[in-house]
Amino acid sequence: MRAFTYERAATPQDAAAALAGHPQARFIAGGTNLLDLMKLQIEAPTHLVDVNHLGLDRIEPTPEGGLRIGALVRNTDLAADARVRRDYAVLSRALLAGASGQLRNKATTAGNLLQRTRCPYFYDTDQPCNKRQPGSGCGALQGYSRQLAVIGGSESCIATHPSDMAVAMRALDAVVETIRADGSARAIPIADFHLLPGDTPHLETVLEQGELITAVTLPPPVGGRQVYRKVRDRASYAFALISVAAVLQPDGTGRVALGGVAPKPWRVAAADAALPQGAQAVASALLQGAAPRPDNAFKLLLAERTLAAVLAEGRA
Amino acid sequence: MPDPVPLDLCLQVNGAPRQLSLDPRTTLLDALRDHLHLTGSKKGCDHGQCGACTVLVNGRRINACLSLAVMHDGDAITTIEGLGTPDALHPMQAAFIRHDGYQCGYCTPGQICSSVAVLEEIAAGIPSHVTGDLTAEATFTAEEVRERMSGNICRCGAYSNILDAITEVAGA
Ligand SMILES: Cc1cc2nc3c(=O)[nH]c(=O)nc-3n(C[C@H](O)[C@H](O)[C@H](O)COP(=O)(O)OP(=O)(O)OC[C@H]3O[C@@H](n4cnc5c(N)ncnc54)[C@H](O)[C@@H]3O)c2cc1C
Ligand code: SF4
Numbered sequence A: 001m002r003a004f005t006y007e008r009a010a011t012p013q014d015a016a017a018a019l020a021g022h023p024q025a026r027f028i029a030g031g032t033n034l035l036d037l038m039k040l041q042i043e044a045p046t047h048l049v050d051v052n053h054l055g056l057d058r059i060e061p062t063p064e065g066g067l068r069i070g071a072l073v074r075n076t077d078l079a080a081d082a083r084v085r086r087d088y089a090v091l092s093r094a095l096l097a098g099a100s101g102q103l104r105n106k107a108t109t110a111g112n113l114l115q116r117t118r119c120p121y122f123y124d125t126d127q128p129c130n131k132r133q134p135g136s137g138c139g140a141l142q143g144y145s146r147q148l149a150v151i152g153g154s155e156s157c158i159a160t161h162p163s164d165m166a167v168a169m170r171a172l173d174a175v176v177e178t179i180r181a182d183g184s185a186r187a188i189p190i191a192d193f194h195l196l197p198g199d200t201p202h203l204e205t206v207l208e209q210g211e212l213i214t215a216v217t218l219p220p221p222v223g224g225r226q227v228y229r230k231v232r233d234r235a236s237y238a239f240a241l242i243s244v245a246a247v248l249q250p251d252g253t254g255r256v257a258l259g260g261v262a263p264k265p266w267r268v269a270a271a272d273a274a275l276p277q278g279a280q281a282v283a284s285a286l287l288q289g290a291a292p293r294p295d296n297a298f299k300l301l302l303a304e305r306t307l308a309a310v311l312a313e314g315r316a
Numbered sequence B: 001m002p003d004p005v006p007l008d009l010c011l012q013v014n015g016a017p018r019q020l021s022l023d024p025r026t027t028l029l030d031a032l033r034d035h036l037h038l039t040g041s042k043k044g045c046d047h048g049q050c051g052a053c054t055v056l057v058n059g060r061r062i063n064a065c066l067s068l069a070v071m072h073d074g075d076a077i078t079t080i081e082g083l084g085t086p087d088a089l090h091p092m093q094a095a096f097i098r099h100d101g102y103q104c105g106y107c108t109p110g111q112i113c114s115s116v117a118v119l120e121e122i123a124a125g126i127p128s129h130v131t132g133d134l135t136a137e138a139t140f141t142a143e144e145v146r147e148r149m150s151g152n153i154c155r156c157g158a159y160s161n162i163l164d165a166i167t168e169v170a171g172a
Helices: A012-019 A034-039 A075-080 A082-087 A089-096 A101-106 A109-114 A165-171 A269-273 A279-286 A298-315 B028-035 B091-099 B108-123 B142-148 B159-170
Strands: A005-008 A025-028 A047-050 A059-061 A067-070 A175-179 A185-189 A212-218 A225-231 A242-248 A254-259 B007-013 B016-022 B054-057 B060-063 B076-078
Touching (some): A012 A025, A012 A175, A025 A034, A059 A082, A067 A082, A075 A082, A075 A101, A075 A109, A082 A089, A089 A165, A089 A242, A101 B060, A109 A165, A109 A212, A165 A254, A254 A269, A254 A298, A269 A279, B016 B028, B060 B108, B108 B142, B108 B159, B142 B159
Parallel strands (some): A005 A047, A025 A047
Antiparallel strands (some): A059 A067, A067 A212, A175 A212, A225 A242, A242 A254
């Protein structure tokens, strides 16, 4: 690890202010992604601002009847919350499908949203990677792409976003709340939060330098049968090849988002509308315009089959 | 690049306060092993993938390798050395010995810390990926234990004996 200085922030605004004007400074929450990358010198911040003591660790009802999840709520606590288990089961299921018990005890709501890709070329510092080192090229385009994106990528980057939690939040229309260094707050719908790579794959979200996530809010419960299905190379403790988050209503309508296929949780309005027509229609709406590579073309069929299994579970 | 200025912190390790002055880069695992000479917690992958470094912080299991010691100023840490001693074994340690829940032993301290926490997590009603009904009480089953222990890798493959040891302590 490169040397850095460290401070504990006392308030959200202090934390945001501490990063303003320091492009090499970072917030640290659970540390489970940032420290991993710092050990590999993929991230090399010169200053860390610890945001674990800001009082952002509560889950509270909103006046609208939804839930406001503090940015520092641990993945374990969010998955175990009785209101989330009852009203937003797809979110509990997605969280529990990710990482391990130890990691979920540390991992936070904000950190999970901001975790970086698991592209093997991003991790291998001997390989070119436009995300890690802008302009160096992309090792994955001509390389082994089994884990990588089939849609939403570009000629600069075909990395996927690895979060399970974010896929469920996308299906639930979550909103990310932030505070900026000047003290101003904003609310960003999760659909707009992550960026597609284009020719700037190192820019992954709309957050500004020093902008602190304070909470993620969920709209009032939408009911329905809620399913998260994750397909991976082993039964536990592996990232998704494909995942499906779905909320299915008794009348056949609903909403659906895909993980493992794109640089961000993938949801398409036409696919939601196609739900009554079955898995094939949903898959083709979700993956219209896909540009798979030889190693990951299997994801198209796998997505359709996983959707079929989810719809069957929803009807059961 | 900043000079690594040491920071002062105090960890409650296995019940005793320990004052330290550490380079901020020091992980909780390195603080325990290299600075406090508690070498029971093991460094396997050092990237949160193997679970050999599992310790309990304020009663919850975490990977000590993916955390900075300075982030734990004031926290209570329990390592394998604090669970039991050779003369007064923790029931989970005794069960691992009885059931031969290891071969080389390298992952064992992490497995045991994790096992103790898993039983507490089930008792506290925390669900897992294999929990059937999210609104019902979590129950102790072999499938639950296998899923909840998936963050602890054993290259010798002692998994079935580890499961037997945990099952015995659970009284299931
Ligand atoms: C072995 C392993 C397996 C894993 N498997 C899975 C899996 O199957 N599925 C899955 O979804 N995830 C998986 N993960 C990833 C894990 O979910 C993330 O590491 C975790 O969610 C990150 O949260 P954190 O709080 O530790 O983030 P940190 O590491 O603390 O931070 C991550 C990033 O977020 C920034 N940040 C943190 N908090 C804020 C804030 N409040 N405002 C603004 N920026 C902030 C930090 O500056 C940093 O850039 C795995 C991780 C490991 C190590
Ligand atoms: S796909 Fe993206 S993350 Fe992977 S090597 Fe190419 S540029 Fe880097």
